Amino acid sequence: MPSPSFISPSFILRRLPLPSLRSAASKPSIAAIRRPLPHVTASFGRQNLRAFSASVVVMNSHELAHYLADQPPSVVRLEIEKHFEPLTDQQKRYAHFISKAAFAGTRIVLRQISPESEPIYDLILALHKSAKGDWNALAKQAGVEEDEVTRFLEYAAMFLGNNGNYKSFGDAKFIPRCSEKTVAALAATSPEASKFYEATKGGIFSADNPAIMHFGYPDDGHMTTYYPDSPHITKAEIKAVSDWMEAKGLLPENNRLRKLQDGNFEILIASAVKNIPAEGGDIGKETEFTIEDGPLKGKTIKLVYGDYSAEMKSIATFISGAAENAENDTQKNMHIAYNKSFESGSLKEFKDSQRFWIKDKGPMVESNIGFIETYRDPAGIRGEWEGFASIVNLERTRAFGELVSKAPQLIPLLPWGSEFEKDKFLSPDFTSLEVLTFAGSGIPAGINIPNYDDIRQTEGFKNVSLGNVMSAKAPDEKIPFIRDEDLEVYKKQRDASFEVQVGLHELTGHGCGKLLQETSPGNFNFDKENPPVSPVTNKPITTWYKPGQTWGSVFGSIAASYEECRAELVAMHLSCEFPVLKIFGFGDGSEDINGEAGDVLYASYLSMARAGLASLEMWDPKSQKWGQAHSQARFSILKCFLEAEDDFCKLDYKEDDLSDLTIKLDRSKILTAGRDAVAKYLQKLHIYKSTADVKTGTDFYVHMTTVDPEFWGKKVRDTVLKNKQPRKVFVQANTSLDEASGKVSIKHYDASLVGMIESWADRDL
Numbered sequence: 001m002p003s004p005s006f007i008s009p010s011f012i013l014r015r016l017p018l019p020s021l022r023s024a025a026s027k028p029s030i031a032a033i034r035r036p037l038p039h040v041t042a043s044f045g046r047q048n049l050r051a052f053s054a055s056v057v058v059m060n061s062h063e064l065a066h067y068l069a070d071q072p073p074s075v076v077r078l079e080i081e082k083h084f085e086p087l088t089d090q091q092k093r094y095a096h097f098i099s100k101a102a103f104a105g106t107r108i109v110l111r112q113i114s115p116e117s118e119p120i121y122d123l124i125l126a127l128h129k130s131a132k133g134d135w136n137a138l139a140k141q142a143g144v145e146e147d148e149v150t151r152f153l154e155y156a157a158m159f160l161g162n163n164g165n166y167k168s169f170g171d172a173k174f175i176p177r178c179s180e181k182t183v184a185a186l187a188a189t190s191p192e193a194s195k196f197y198e199a200t201k202g203g204i205f206s207a208d209n210p211a212i213m214h215f216g217y218p219d220d221g222h223m224t225t226y227y228p229d230s231p232h233i234t235k236a237e238i239k240a241v242s243d244w245m246e247a248k249g250l251l252p253e254n255n256r257l258r259k260l261q262d263g264n265f266e267i268l269i270a271s272a273v274k275n276i277p278a279e280g281g282d283i284g285k286e287t288e289f290t291i292e293d294g295p296l297k298g299k300t301i302k303l304v305y306g307d308y309s310a311e312m313k314s315i316a317t318f319i320s321g322a323a324e325n326a327e328n329d330t331q332k333n334m335h336i337a338y339n340k341s342f343e344s345g346s347l348k349e350f351k352d353s354q355r356f357w358i359k360d361k362g363p364m365v366e367s368n369i370g371f372i373e374t375y376r377d378p379a380g381i382r383g384e385w386e387g388f389a390s391i392v393n394l395e396r397t398r399a400f401g402e403l404v405s406k407a408p409q410l411i412p413l414l415p416w417g418s419e420f421e422k423d424k425f426l427s428p429d430f431t432s433l434e435v436l437t438f439a440g441s442g443i444p445a446g447i448n449i450p451n452y453d454d455i456r457q458t459e460g461f462k463n464v465s466l467g468n469v470m471s472a473k474a475p476d477e478k479i480p481f482i483r484d485e486d487l488e489v490y491k492k493q494r495d496a497s498f499e500v501q502v503g504l505h506e507l508t509g510h511g512c513g514k515l516l517q518e519t520s521p522g523n524f525n526f527d528k529e530n531p532p533v534s535p536v537t538n539k540p541i542t543t544w545y546k547p548g549q550t551w552g553s554v555f556g557s558i559a560a561s562y563e564e565c566r567a568e569l570v571a572m573h574l575s576c577e578f579p580v581l582k583i584f585g586f587g588d589g590s591e592d593i594n595g596e597a598g599d600v601l602y603a604s605y606l607s608m609a610r611a612g613l614a615s616l617e618m619w620d621p622k623s624q625k626w627g628q629a630h631s632q633a634r635f636s637i638l639k640c641f642l643e644a645e646d647d648f649c650k651l652d653y654k655e656d657d658l659s660d661l662t663i664k665l666d667r668s669k670i671l672t673a674g675r676d677a678v679a680k681y682l683q684k685l686h687i688y689k690s691t692a693d694v695k696t697g698t699d700f701y702v703h704m705t706t707v708d709p710e711f712w713g714k715k716v717r718d719t720v721l722k723n724k725q726p727r728k729v730f731v732q733a734n735t736s737l738d739e740a741s742g743k744v745s746i747k748h749y750d751a752s753l754v755g756m757i758e759s760w761a762d763r764d765l
Contacts, residue, residue: 063210064175064207066172066721067172067173067174067175067207067213068174068175068176068177069151069154069155069158069174069176069177070154070158070174070726070727071154071177071726072157072726072753073154073158073161073726073727073753074474074725074726074727074728074729075157075161075728075729075731075751075752075753075755075756076472076473076474076728076729076730076731076751077472077730077731077748077749077750077751077755078435078438078443078468078469078472078730078731078732078733079434079468079472080391080434080435080436080468080733080746081733081746081748083391083393083434083468084391084436084733085746087364087365087391089742089743089744090325090327091325091327091364091365092735092743092744093321093325093737093742093744094322094325094326094327094331094365095367095389095391095436095437095735095744096321096735096736096737096744097318097319097321097322097325098318098319098322098365098367098369098387098388098389098437099389099436099437099439099734099735100318100321100735101314101315101318101319101322101369101387102367102369102386102387102388102389102438102439102440103387103437103439103763103765104314104315104318104765105308105311105315105369105385105386105387105439106121106163106439106763106765107121107308107311107765108270108308108311108385109163109164109384109385109386109439109440109441110163110164111225111308112164112225112226112376112384112385113163113164113165113166113225113441114164114165114166114173114203114223114225115201115203115225116165116199116200116201116203116204117163117164117165117166119196119197119199119200119203120159120165120196120200120203120204121160122196122199123187123193123196123200124156124159124757124760125757125760125761126192126193126196127186127187127189127190127193128757128758128761129190129192130189130190130192130193133754133758135149135153135754136149138186138189141189142182142185142186142188142189143185144182144185144186148178148179148182149178149182149186151176151177151178151182152176152178152182152183152186153753153754153757154176154177154753155174155175155176155177155178156753156756156757157729157753157757158174158729159174160729160756160757160760161728161729161730161756162174162441162442162729163439163440163441163442164441165204166215166223167727168440168441168442169442169618169628169727170617170618170627170628170631171214171215171376171618171627171628172213172214172618172627173207173212173213173214173223175204175205175207176204176205180204180205183197183204184197209221210622211622211623214620214623214627215376215378215627216378216623216625217235217238217378217379218230218231218232218233218234219232219233219234219235220623222378224377224378225256226256226257226376226378226379226382227256227257227258227259228256228258228268229258230257230258230259232259233257235379236295237259237265237295237296238257238379239379239556240294240295240296241257241265241267241296242379242381242553243294244289244291244294244296244301245267246548246549246553247548248283248289249282249283249548250267250283250303251347251348251351252381252382253347253350253370253371253372253374253381253382253383254269254270254271254341254345254347254350254370254371254382254383255268255269255270255307255382256268256382257382263299264299264300264301265296265299265300265301265302266301266302266303266304267302267303267304268304269281269303269306269307269345270307270312270342270345270371271305271307271309271312271342271343271344271345272306272309272312272313272316272342272343272344273305273306273309273343273344274305274306274309275305276303276305277344277345277346281303281305281344281345281346282346282347282348286303287302287303287304287305288301288302288303289301289302305345312342312343312345313343315342315369316338316339316343319335319338319339319342319369320335320339322335322367323335323336323339327363327364327365328360330356330359330360331356331360331363333356334353334356334357334360335353337349337350337352337353337356338350338353338369338370341353341370342370350370351450351452351455353370354449354450354452354455355455355459357450357462358428358429358450358455358459358460358461358462361429362392362429362431363392364391365389365390365391365392366388366389366390366391366392366431366433366464367387367388367389367390368387368388368447368449369386369387369388370383370385370386370387371383371384371385372384372386372449372451373451374451374552374560375560375629376441378557379556379557380552380556380557380559380560381552381553381556384440384441385439385440386438386439386440386441387437387438387439387440388435388436388437388438388439388440389435389436389437390433390434390435390436390437390438390464391433391434391436392431392432392433392434393431393432393433393434393467395432396432396465396467397431397432399432399503399583399584399585400430400431400432400463400465400503400507401430402583403430403503403504403507403580403583404427404428404430404463404507405427406579406580406583407425407427407507407508407511408425408427410508410574410577410580411425411508411512413573413574413577414508414512414570414573414574414682414686415535415573415679415680415682415683415686416535416683416686416687416690417532417535419514419526419532419533420513420514420516420532420686420687420690421512421513421514422457422512422513422514423514425512426458426459426460426461426511427460428460428461428462428463428507428511429462429463430462430463430464430465430503430506430507431462431463431464431465432464432465432467433464433465433466433467434466434467434468435466435468435469435732436732436733436735437732437733438466438469438730438732443466443469443730444466444469445465445466445469445470445498445502446463446464446465446466446502446505446506447463447464447466447506448461448462448463448505448506448507448509448510448511448567449461449462451552452550453515453550453551453552454550457514457515461510461511463503463506463507463511464506465502465503465506469730470495470498470499470502471495472728472730474728477725478723478725479491480661480723481610481613481614481661481662481663481723482606482610482662482663483652483662483663483664486602486606489599489602489603490603490606490607492599492603493599493600493602493603494603494607496584496586496600496603497575497600497601497603497604497607498604498607499584500571500575500580500581500584500600501571501575501604501607503584504570504571504575504580505567505568505570505571506567508570508571508574509566509567509568509569509570509571510563510567512570513566513686513689513690514690515545515551515690515692516532516541516544516545516690516691516692517544517545517546517547517549517692518544518545518546518547520547521547524544526544534691535683535687536683536684536687536688541691541693543691543692543693543694544691544692545692546692549692551689554692554694555689555694555697555698558698558701558702560629560630561626561629561630561632561633561701561705562633562685562689562697562701563689564630564633565632565633565634565636565637565685565701566682566685566686566689568608568633568634568637569637569640569678569681569682569685570682572605572608572637572675572678573675573679573682575601575604576601576670576671576674576675578590578591578592581597581600581601582597584600586599586600591671593668593670593671594667598667601670602665602667602670605641605665605674606663606665608634608637608638608641609638609649609663609665610663611634611638612634612635612636612637612638612639613638613661613663613716613720614631614634614720615628615631615632615638616631616635616707616713616716616717616720617631617717617720617721618631618632619631619632619635619707619712619713619717621709621713621714621717624707624709624713626705632705633705635705635707636681636701636704636705637678637681639704640677640678640681640704641665641674641677643677644669644673644674644676644677645673645676645677646666646669646672646673647666647669648665648666648669648670648673648674648677649663649664649665649666649674650663650664650665651663651664651716652664657715657718657719658715658716658718658719659719659722661716661719681704684697684700685697685700685701729756731750731751731752731755731756731759732759733746733747733748733749733759734746734747734759734762735747747762
């Protein structure tokens with residue numbers, strides 16, 4: 001997949017997260033330091049490693065090195081001013097209130113990451129306040145070396161860029177490169193900072209349990225806060241409660257699940273109100289239920305309102321401000337529905353907001369907000385808070401608009417019949433956006449939402465491409481695994497191929513396909529008496545979705561990665577259509593594998609193969625599990641390439657340690673062996689999804705994503721880790737409203753460690 005980075009652009013559930021970059025931040029040192037900083041021995045330092053080892057029981061130094069904070073993180077600025085300033089005053093106010101609402105959920109995200117994330121956040125900002133931004137002076141006051149403070153600032157910037165102490169891409173914990181003694185000394189300079197440091201309870205540096213360094217289920221020993229105060233809750237219990245919720249019609253995205261000591265359960269619902277609304281909740285006025293059958297028979301489930309109450313109240317207030325500045329009734333009704341949802345905890349109201357959202361065609365200021373993506377919940381159903389406010393780039397949007405118009409002609413080119421496709425393609429909005437604010441754990445490069453299948457299948461969806469995220473660059477990036485003879489074309493066309501990939505992935509990837517289902521008892525959206533014939537088995541289908549079931553509820557935790565893989569493969573398949581490349585300005589639409597359009601296509605396939613290699617960073621050799629859904633998908637696509645006929649793709653190396661490892665991909669065979677392999681893989685994934693064949697689909701996908709521990713898990717992964725480079729973290733602007741004049745102003749910050757902290761301090765969250 002194309003990307004200006006070693007970890008190339010990744011695709012989260014119905015979205016493309018940002019590309020990571022290799023290079024360091026433009027200003028790696030604290031503001032007051034002007035001289036170059038000394039190198040830290042072995043990128044951590046023997047002195048610090050001894051200090052670290054003395055304070056906690058740690059993994060061996062080789063294992064620990066993979067969890068250290070980037071040195072330095074790649075800090076880049078999200079450029080927006082030239083797009084923001086031409087807006088009208090009303091549009092600026094509208095964007096301002098959405099931005100404020102999005103950031104008002106920051107503490108929700110922190111609490112969704114780890115127990116220590118919120119006090120770490122408070123510690124960083126308390127130190128900034130105490131130092132008045134002069135970290136050099138704070139270093140002297142604390143009696144610590146400047147380079148130690150810089151190591152702490154690197155950690156702080158990375159923490160703020162991920163909104164927690166686990167990576168948004170990879171879901172692995174990261175630890176400061178400074179010593180624990182340094183952080184304690186810094187905290188001791190301020191009573192407030194000291195209080196927050198104590199509240200972390202050692203969570204900043206703790207690395208004694210390798211399992212807790214990754215997200216996952218509690219009974220596997222992993223980190224998750226979607227099941228608070230429930231260390232003994234099991235996967236089976238989580239599944240049983242999920243099944244009960246599905247049967248009741250209670251949606252899960254805005255809740256958490258708690259197991260009580262007596263074995264009963266509480267479902268914590270995010271809402272401003274702390275009691276069930278007078279008119280009732282989404283499933284009526286009852287809040288306590290006794291389970292009548294199944295594995296939890298006799299247990300009670302209680303609905304508890306008011307999770308994140310203070311934050312939800314603040315969010316709802318800002319959303320009201322957005323409604324007052326909406327440009328039309330559709331926008332206004334959308335924000336009224338948001339407000340009702342955030343006040344009451346109703347996800348039925350939230351679904352209504354999404355219905356208004358897809359009807360808000362071509363707004364100048366685009367946004368969405370809520371508990372959207374579910375991939376960080378180990379069960380794959382509970383959503384992480386996020387929100388964005390952005391401005392439409394009209395020039396780039398035109399190309400995506402043309403792609404939308406061509407989609408009805410492109411989708412029939414995919415390797416399945418019309419029985420497995422929607423009766424009518426619901427043409428969505430597809431806009432290129434420049435992001436003002438993206439609040440959450442990470443910023444994607446593209447999005448396709450809403451995620452509710454009943455809305456997507458019958459009412460529609462929207463696609464957005466985030467232009468200033470894709471175009472953000474850091475200097476001096478390195479590009480491992482690409483052969484010298486391919487570097488020139490790869491560097492020249494990777495951004496272009498990425499834009500094509502985003503468009504096809506979001507629009508035709510997530511936008512295609514029909515779920516064959518029993519929509520209500522006895523009613524089907526296909527001919528049950530003469531069921532479609534599967535192109536995989538050449539036999540009539542025997543499985544489908546039952547009433548109340550969704551794609552996510554049936555495929556569970558594997559759904560996110562599986563769907564990303566399917567959408568990626570759609571993009572790889574359709575990128576071979578030269579009329580598509582012409583839409584984006586490459587070639588004349590005729591097949592020409594050796595021309596400019598062919599260069600873009602070649603860069604796309606190279607990027608995907610490279611991304612498959614890079615993905616091994618996210619595979620944990622101890623548990624032999626994937627810690628990142630879209631990395632899992634990309635690895636399987638690399639395997640698909642390598643298993644293609646006619647030597648289409650190979651790993652090329654001569655050294656035993658693979659230090660010279662590169663990808664050798666035969667450009668002349670992309671349109672034959674390459675596309676054929678993609679089509680076969682894609683067809684199976686699509687048919688298994690379409691027909692709810694969860695057993696066959698899961699077994700097949702697990703097979704495709706299994707990592708051989710010796711070659712892939714040891715030899716190749718070690719080479720990948722040696723080439724690992726920092727991912728981008730974005731410094732975002734802030735807006736402020738003059739109440740008297742109604743004017744909104746915007747403030748930018750340096751792309752530096754201190755600039756990142758200043759931007760968050762000014763938000764005063």
